[in-house]
Amino acid sequence: MSLQTHLAELERKHRQLEEAISQAAARPSSDTLDVVELKRKKLLLKEEIERVKLTIPKPTLH
Template sequence: MSLQTHLAELERKHRQLEEAIAQAVASPSSSDLGVAELKRKKLLLKDEIERVRLTMPAPTLH
């Protein structure tokens, strides 16, 4: 898998977690612990996205 494909997949998962967090916060039956776990996963994904971006070569101007 190319770095660009991997980055796109990580960003997709990050957006899904954002949606899941928004739904959980809006739901009165969700637990604070569950929301905290989703936020932790989102933060880990954000860190991974940043690591991948740092390893990608800089775009060249042709």
């Protein structure tokens, strides 16, 4: 799997977690611990996305 593909997959999962958090927060019956766990997973994904972005070589203008 290329770094670009891996990055796209991580970003897709991040968006899915963002949506799940929004939906859970909108439900009055949602468990606070579930929302906290979703937010923790989202943060871990964000950190992984940043690490992958740092390893992708920058294009040169030559």
